[in-house]
Amino acid sequence: MIVVENLVKTFGGFRAVDGASLSIAEGSITGLIGPNGAGKTTLFNVIAGVLQPTSGRVTMQGHDITGLAPHDLFHRGLLRTFQIAHEFPSMSCRENLMMVPGGQSGETLWNTWFGRKRIADEERALKAKADEVLDFLTVSHLADHKAGQISGGQKKLLELGRTMMVDAKIVFLDEVGAGVNRTLLNTIGDAIIRLNKERGYTFVVIEHDMDFIERLCDPVICMAEGKVLAQGTLAEIKANEQVIEAYLGTGLKNKDQVATV
Ligand SMILES: Nc1ncnc2c1ncn2[C@@H]1O[C@H](COP(=O)(O)OP(=O)(O)OP(=O)(O)O)[C@@H](O)[C@H]1O
Numbered sequence: 449m450i451v452v453e454n455l456v457k458t459f460g461g462f463r464a465v466d467g468a469s470l471s472i473a474e475g476s477i478t479g480l481i482g483p484n485g486a487g488k489t490t491l492f493n494v495i496a497g498v499l500q501p502t503s504g505r506v507t508m509q510g511h512d513i514t515g516l517a518p519h520d521l522f523h524r525g526l527l528r529t530f531q532i533a534h535e536f537p538s539m540s541c542r543e544n545l546m547m548v549p550g551g552q553s554g555e556t557l558w559n560t561w562f563g564r565k566r567i568a569d570e571e572r573a574l575k576a577k578a579d580e581v582l583d584f585l586t587v588s589h590l591a592d593h594k595a596g597q598i599s600g601g602q603k604k605l606l607e608l609g610r611t612m613m614v615d616a617k618i619v620f621l622d623e624v625g626a627g628v629n630r631t632l633l634n635t636i637g638d639a640i641i642r643l644n645k646e647r648g649y650t651f652v653v654i655e656h657d658m659d660f661i662e663r664l665c666d667p668v669i670c671m672a673e674g675k676v677l678a679q680g681t682l683a684e685i686k687a688n689e690q691v692i693e694a695y696l697g698t699g700l701k702n703k704d705q706v707a708t709v
Pocket residue numbers: 459462464482483484485486487488489490491
Protein backbone atom coordinates (compact mmCIF):
# COMPACT_ATOMS: atom_id res chain seq x y z
CA MET A 449 0.00 0.00 0.00
CA ILE A 450 1.28 3.44 -0.93
CA VAL A 451 -0.18 6.33 1.00
CA VAL A 452 0.27 9.90 -0.18
CA GLU A 453 -0.54 12.55 2.39
CA ASN A 454 -1.06 16.18 1.61
CA LEU A 455 1.57 16.28 -1.13
CA VAL A 456 2.58 19.66 -2.49
CA LYS A 457 4.92 20.39 -5.39
CA THR A 458 5.49 23.96 -6.44
CA PHE A 459 7.33 25.35 -9.43
CA GLY A 460 8.21 28.91 -8.50
CA GLY A 461 4.98 30.12 -6.97
CA PHE A 462 2.79 27.69 -8.92
CA ARG A 463 1.31 24.71 -7.05
CA ALA A 464 1.33 21.91 -9.65
CA VAL A 465 0.38 19.44 -6.93
CA ASP A 466 -1.63 21.18 -4.27
CA GLY A 467 -2.20 19.05 -1.18
CA ALA A 468 -2.97 15.73 -2.88
CA SER A 469 -3.88 12.79 -0.63
CA LEU A 470 -4.60 9.32 -1.97
CA SER A 471 -3.83 5.67 -1.47
CA ILE A 472 -2.78 2.95 -3.89
CA ALA A 473 -3.78 -0.52 -2.77
CA GLU A 474 -1.40 -3.41 -3.25
CA GLY A 475 -2.52 -5.61 -6.13
CA SER A 476 -4.66 -2.91 -7.76
CA ILE A 477 -4.53 -1.35 -11.19
CA THR A 478 -5.25 2.23 -10.20
CA GLY A 479 -6.13 4.75 -12.90
CA LEU A 480 -5.15 8.40 -12.60
CA ILE A 481 -7.20 10.72 -14.78
CA GLY A 482 -7.84 14.43 -14.98
CA PRO A 483 -7.81 17.29 -17.47
CA ASN A 484 -4.55 18.49 -19.01
CA GLY A 485 -2.35 20.23 -16.47
CA ALA A 486 -4.13 18.60 -13.51
CA GLY A 487 -0.80 17.61 -11.96
CA LYS A 488 -0.89 13.87 -12.70
CA THR A 489 2.63 13.55 -14.14
CA THR A 490 4.06 15.80 -11.45
CA LEU A 491 2.42 13.64 -8.79
CA PHE A 492 3.92 10.53 -10.45
CA ASN A 493 7.34 12.14 -10.56
CA VAL A 494 7.23 13.09 -6.91
CA ILE A 495 6.10 9.63 -5.75
CA ALA A 496 8.70 7.95 -7.98
CA GLY A 497 11.54 10.12 -6.67
CA VAL A 498 12.14 11.99 -9.93
CA LEU A 499 11.13 15.29 -8.28
CA GLN A 500 11.49 16.30 -4.65
CA PRO A 501 8.22 17.28 -2.98
CA THR A 502 7.79 20.75 -1.54
CA SER A 503 5.93 19.20 1.41
CA GLY A 504 3.86 16.18 2.31
CA ARG A 505 4.60 12.52 2.86
CA VAL A 506 4.66 9.28 0.90
CA THR A 507 4.78 5.90 2.62
CA MET A 508 5.09 2.42 1.17
CA GLN A 509 4.05 -0.51 3.39
CA GLY A 510 4.28 1.93 6.29
CA HIS A 511 7.86 3.02 5.50
CA ASP A 512 8.50 6.65 4.75
CA ILE A 513 9.77 6.87 1.15
CA THR A 514 9.29 10.63 0.71
CA GLY A 515 11.95 12.08 -1.54
CA LEU A 516 13.89 8.83 -1.95
CA ALA A 517 15.92 8.72 -5.15
CA PRO A 518 14.62 6.64 -8.07
CA HIS A 519 17.35 4.01 -7.66
CA ASP A 520 16.43 3.50 -3.97
CA LEU A 521 12.80 3.05 -4.97
CA PHE A 522 13.88 0.76 -7.82
CA HIS A 523 15.47 -1.56 -5.24
CA ARG A 524 12.17 -1.59 -3.35
CA GLY A 525 10.39 -2.70 -6.51
CA LEU A 526 8.79 0.65 -7.34
CA LEU A 527 9.52 2.11 -10.72
CA ARG A 528 8.28 4.60 -13.22
CA THR A 529 8.83 3.18 -16.66
CA PHE A 530 11.09 5.90 -17.98
CA GLN A 531 13.44 5.29 -15.02
CA ILE A 532 14.67 2.38 -17.06
CA ALA A 533 16.75 3.76 -19.91
CA HIS A 534 15.04 3.98 -23.25
CA GLU A 535 15.86 1.36 -25.82
CA PHE A 536 19.22 1.01 -27.46
CA PRO A 537 18.08 1.25 -31.09
CA SER A 538 20.85 -0.77 -32.71
CA MET A 539 20.55 -3.67 -30.27
CA SER A 540 17.97 -6.42 -30.61
CA CYS A 541 14.86 -6.48 -28.44
CA ARG A 542 16.26 -9.48 -26.57
CA GLU A 543 19.56 -7.70 -25.94
CA ASN A 544 17.67 -4.63 -24.73
CA LEU A 545 15.91 -6.74 -22.12
CA MET A 546 19.17 -8.41 -21.12
CA MET A 547 20.68 -4.98 -20.40
CA VAL A 548 18.14 -4.10 -17.72
CA PRO A 549 19.31 -5.73 -14.49
CA GLY A 550 22.78 -4.11 -14.67
CA GLY A 551 25.70 -5.03 -12.44
CA GLN A 552 26.38 -8.25 -14.32
CA SER A 553 29.68 -9.86 -13.50
CA GLY A 554 31.00 -9.22 -16.98
CA GLU A 555 31.16 -5.51 -16.30
CA THR A 556 34.37 -5.60 -14.25
CA LEU A 557 37.87 -6.20 -15.52
CA TRP A 558 38.52 -8.72 -12.74
CA ASN A 559 35.58 -10.82 -13.87
CA THR A 560 36.57 -10.60 -17.49
CA TRP A 561 39.83 -12.35 -16.57
CA PHE A 562 38.73 -14.77 -13.89
CA GLY A 563 34.99 -15.21 -14.08
CA ARG A 564 34.37 -16.47 -17.59
CA LYS A 565 32.19 -19.37 -16.56
CA ARG A 566 30.10 -17.26 -14.21
CA ILE A 567 29.62 -14.62 -16.90
CA ALA A 568 28.54 -17.27 -19.39
CA ASP A 569 26.07 -18.75 -16.86
CA GLU A 570 24.64 -15.31 -16.11
CA GLU A 571 24.24 -14.54 -19.78
CA ARG A 572 22.44 -17.82 -20.38
CA ALA A 573 20.06 -17.12 -17.48
CA LEU A 574 19.43 -13.55 -18.67
CA LYS A 575 18.78 -14.73 -22.22
CA ALA A 576 16.32 -17.34 -20.99
CA LYS A 577 14.57 -14.71 -18.88
CA ALA A 578 14.43 -12.23 -21.76
CA ASP A 579 12.93 -14.90 -24.02
CA GLU A 580 10.37 -15.80 -21.35
CA VAL A 581 9.41 -12.11 -21.07
CA LEU A 582 9.05 -11.74 -24.86
CA ASP A 583 6.92 -14.89 -24.93
CA PHE A 584 4.72 -13.57 -22.09
CA LEU A 585 4.19 -10.37 -24.05
CA THR A 586 3.39 -12.40 -27.20
CA VAL A 587 6.24 -10.77 -29.14
CA SER A 588 8.76 -13.60 -29.36
CA HIS A 589 8.97 -12.88 -33.08
CA LEU A 590 10.65 -9.55 -32.24
CA ALA A 591 13.52 -11.09 -30.25
CA ASP A 592 16.12 -10.52 -32.95
CA HIS A 593 14.65 -7.32 -34.39
CA LYS A 594 16.57 -4.13 -33.73
CA ALA A 595 14.72 -2.14 -31.05
CA GLY A 596 15.06 1.02 -33.16
CA GLN A 597 13.02 -0.55 -35.93
CA ILE A 598 9.93 -1.74 -34.02
CA SER A 599 6.75 0.35 -33.82
CA GLY A 600 5.94 2.83 -31.05
CA GLY A 601 3.40 0.43 -29.53
CA GLN A 602 5.89 -2.43 -29.60
CA LYS A 603 8.38 -0.16 -27.81
CA LYS A 604 5.78 0.33 -25.07
CA LEU A 605 5.53 -3.45 -24.76
CA LEU A 606 9.31 -3.63 -24.55
CA GLU A 607 9.16 -1.01 -21.81
CA LEU A 608 6.74 -3.23 -19.92
CA GLY A 609 9.09 -6.13 -20.57
CA ARG A 610 11.92 -4.25 -18.90
CA THR A 611 9.89 -4.01 -15.69
CA MET A 612 9.56 -7.82 -15.83
CA MET A 613 13.33 -8.27 -16.06
CA VAL A 614 13.66 -6.74 -12.58
CA ASP A 615 10.47 -8.24 -11.16
CA ALA A 616 9.02 -4.87 -10.26
CA LYS A 617 6.23 -4.75 -7.69
CA ILE A 618 4.70 -1.36 -8.37
CA VAL A 619 4.86 0.15 -11.82
CA PHE A 620 3.89 3.69 -12.77
CA LEU A 621 2.85 3.99 -16.42
CA ASP A 622 2.43 7.46 -17.88
CA GLU A 623 0.22 7.55 -20.98
CA VAL A 624 1.15 4.13 -22.20
CA GLY A 625 -1.52 4.44 -24.90
CA ALA A 626 -0.30 7.68 -26.45
CA GLY A 627 0.17 7.15 -30.18
CA VAL A 628 -0.45 3.41 -29.96
CA ASN A 629 -2.95 1.73 -32.29
CA ARG A 630 -6.02 0.02 -30.82
CA THR A 631 -4.81 -3.56 -31.45
CA LEU A 632 -1.48 -3.00 -29.73
CA LEU A 633 -3.16 -1.06 -26.94
CA ASN A 634 -5.30 -4.13 -26.31
CA THR A 635 -2.17 -6.29 -26.24
CA ILE A 636 -0.58 -3.89 -23.75
CA GLY A 637 -3.80 -3.95 -21.69
CA ASP A 638 -3.81 -7.77 -21.73
CA ALA A 639 -0.20 -7.85 -20.53
CA ILE A 640 -0.94 -5.40 -17.71
CA ILE A 641 -3.95 -7.45 -16.58
CA ARG A 642 -1.97 -10.69 -16.67
CA LEU A 643 0.98 -9.19 -14.80
CA ASN A 644 -1.47 -7.96 -12.21
CA LYS A 645 -3.46 -11.18 -11.85
CA GLU A 646 -0.74 -13.78 -12.36
CA ARG A 647 2.29 -12.03 -10.91
CA GLY A 648 0.83 -9.67 -8.34
CA TYR A 649 2.05 -6.44 -9.93
CA THR A 650 0.46 -3.23 -8.75
CA PHE A 651 0.01 -0.62 -11.50
CA VAL A 652 -0.73 3.07 -11.43
CA VAL A 653 -1.77 4.22 -14.87
CA ILE A 654 -2.13 7.75 -16.23
CA GLU A 655 -4.20 7.56 -19.37
CA HIS A 656 -6.53 9.79 -21.35
CA ASP A 657 -8.12 6.84 -23.19
CA MET A 658 -11.21 6.12 -21.09
CA ASP A 659 -11.90 2.76 -22.77
CA PHE A 660 -8.49 1.64 -21.61
CA ILE A 661 -9.11 2.99 -18.10
CA GLU A 662 -12.54 1.36 -17.97
CA ARG A 663 -11.19 -2.01 -19.02
CA LEU A 664 -8.23 -2.04 -16.62
CA CYS A 665 -8.63 0.23 -13.68
CA ASP A 666 -10.36 -0.03 -10.35
CA PRO A 667 -10.19 2.29 -8.56
CA VAL A 668 -9.84 5.46 -10.58
CA ILE A 669 -8.53 8.67 -9.07
CA CYS A 670 -9.40 12.00 -10.64
CA MET A 671 -7.21 15.06 -10.20
CA ALA A 672 -7.75 18.68 -11.18
CA GLU A 673 -5.70 21.76 -10.42
CA GLY A 674 -3.25 19.78 -8.31
CA LYS A 675 -5.89 18.28 -6.06
CA VAL A 676 -7.53 14.87 -5.82
CA LEU A 677 -11.20 15.39 -6.59
CA ALA A 678 -12.50 11.86 -6.23
CA GLN A 679 -11.51 8.21 -5.94
CA GLY A 680 -13.83 5.33 -6.86
CA THR A 681 -14.98 3.17 -9.73
CA LEU A 682 -15.00 4.85 -13.14
CA ALA A 683 -18.80 4.91 -13.01
CA GLU A 684 -18.67 6.76 -9.67
CA ILE A 685 -16.04 9.13 -11.00
CA LYS A 686 -18.08 9.92 -14.10
CA ALA A 687 -21.11 10.72 -11.96
CA ASN A 688 -19.16 12.96 -9.57
CA GLU A 689 -20.24 16.61 -9.83
CA GLN A 690 -16.78 18.02 -9.06
CA VAL A 691 -15.25 15.82 -11.76
CA ILE A 692 -17.83 16.93 -14.31
CA GLU A 693 -17.14 20.55 -13.32
CA ALA A 694 -13.40 20.06 -13.74
CA TYR A 695 -13.79 18.62 -17.23
CA LEU A 696 -16.39 21.25 -18.17
CA GLY A 697 -13.86 23.85 -17.06
CA THR A 698 -11.57 22.60 -19.79
CA GLY A 699 -14.14 23.49 -22.42
CA LEU A 700 -16.12 20.27 -22.69
CA LYS A 701 -19.78 20.57 -23.50
CA ASN A 702 -21.41 17.81 -21.48
CA LYS A 703 -20.62 15.12 -18.97
CA ASP A 704 -20.66 12.30 -21.53
CA GLN A 705 -17.46 13.77 -22.88
CA VAL A 706 -15.68 12.82 -19.66
CA ALA A 707 -15.74 9.35 -21.18
CA THR A 708 -13.74 10.38 -24.20
CA VAL A 709 -11.18 12.80 -22.84
N1 LIG B 1 9.08 21.69 -14.50
C1 LIG B 1 8.01 22.49 -14.49
N2 LIG B 1 8.14 23.81 -14.34
C2 LIG B 1 7.06 24.64 -14.30
N3 LIG B 1 5.78 24.21 -14.40
C3 LIG B 1 5.60 22.90 -14.56
C4 LIG B 1 6.69 21.97 -14.61
N4 LIG B 1 6.17 20.72 -14.75
C5 LIG B 1 4.83 20.85 -14.81
N5 LIG B 1 4.49 22.14 -14.68
C6 LIG B 1 3.13 22.68 -14.68
O1 LIG B 1 2.41 21.99 -13.67
C7 LIG B 1 1.07 21.75 -14.10
C8 LIG B 1 0.79 20.26 -14.01
O2 LIG B 1 1.52 19.60 -15.02
P1 LIG B 1 1.49 18.04 -15.19
O3 LIG B 1 2.35 17.69 -16.37
O4 LIG B 1 1.81 17.38 -13.91
O5 LIG B 1 -0.04 17.81 -15.55
P2 LIG B 1 -0.76 16.54 -16.17
O6 LIG B 1 -2.02 16.34 -15.40
O7 LIG B 1 0.18 15.39 -16.20
O8 LIG B 1 -1.11 17.03 -17.63
P3 LIG B 1 -1.21 16.25 -19.02
O9 LIG B 1 -2.40 15.36 -18.92
O10 LIG B 1 -1.40 17.34 -20.00
O11 LIG B 1 0.07 15.49 -19.22
C9 LIG B 1 0.95 22.31 -15.52
O12 LIG B 1 0.37 23.57 -15.45
C10 LIG B 1 2.39 22.39 -15.98
O13 LIG B 1 2.56 23.43 -16.92
